[in-house]
Amino acid sequence: MTGKMDCYGLSRSGARHAVNQDQFLIADLEKSMRIHSSSLSLDHNSRLYGSSQAKLLMVADGVGQSNSGDLASRLVTDCISRYLLNEMEWFLRCNEDTDAELYREFLTAFELCQERLEHDIQDHPERSGMETTLTLAYLTWPQLYLVHAGHSRCYLYRNSQLHQLTRDHSFAERLITSGALDVDDVPEIWQELLVNSIGGNEDSALNPEIVKTEIRVGDTLLLCTDGLTRELPDLIIAEILGKDLMADETCIRLVNQAIAQGGTDNITAVVARFLDLGDQDVSLTVSLDADTGTPEHSVDSTDKDNSQKPETNHDRVKQQDQVL
Helix, strand or coil, rough: EEEEEEEEEEEECCCCCCCCCCCEEEEEEEEEEECCCCCCCCCEEEEEEEEEEEEEEEEEEEEECCCCCHHHHHHHHHHHHHHCCCCCCCCCCCCCCHHHHHHEEEEEEEEHHHHHHHHHHHHHHHHHCCCCCCEEEEEEECEEEEEEEEEEEEEEEECCCEECCCCCCCCHHHHHHHHHCCCCCCCCCHHEEEECCCCCCCCCCCCCCCEEEEECCCCCEEEEEEHHCCCCHHHHHHHCCCCCHHHHHHHHHHHHHHHHHCCCCEEEEEEEEEEEEEECCCCCEECCCCCCCEEEEEEEEEECCCCCCCCCCCCEEECCCCEE
């Protein structure tokens, strides 16, 4: 069965923020070959592209004074992207035999991000304390690997049910989990205090959480920052994800609804729908949004099996289309 991943990302500044400190990324990892010279009828220095090897989705929410949170989220998103591109052997198909190695690669990538922020703070002490969340989804069909630090979230919507795949790494969540406080009694400010993030001060801890599950045709993934979940309860999120809309309409509706509810914080969402298209070919398009300066729209194709609750281990610029 052939299907496609219909994916869209959107980020908007919150009412209390002059700068949007959120980042997101949607990418397709594929092999390529640069032709330097050939007897074939190929232009020299042309590039041939192979099939898609993996899909990458990320959201990051920076925290810090004087816009250093914006820098933290940008540095980390860039660092992760470059590590996956240049260091990680993502061209190897993932399976149970390679999971341990893959986990080590992800942890190494997060540690390198931590080092990058620490080095920047050493050179610019005024940025001390800057940190960022990072929620990363790495998909090699049908396996989905989530690597996560902070309180940005990943949801899976399946069979009319919404499942939160990540845990909030916040002081509030720690108190709730321990039973020290009821969820209704936790001050909002404690929900913003991170106990696991990239960056922070000397006492901060980085302990990325990794979750593995399987994706099926008909599923929908949502990656989002807390600017969205603070305004929209799970019931409303599920209602919007359950509508028969494409990813772009779904994403826009989520963000606009959060803004309508107050939208004080920056709001970022990435929606991926896994659709059955039979034998239809689908192309990938990417555009840049003038407001965010980040990739906003991506439509993609992936071969899938058909499929219940997921099983887990706890200015606009148009780019060229690529047939996958």
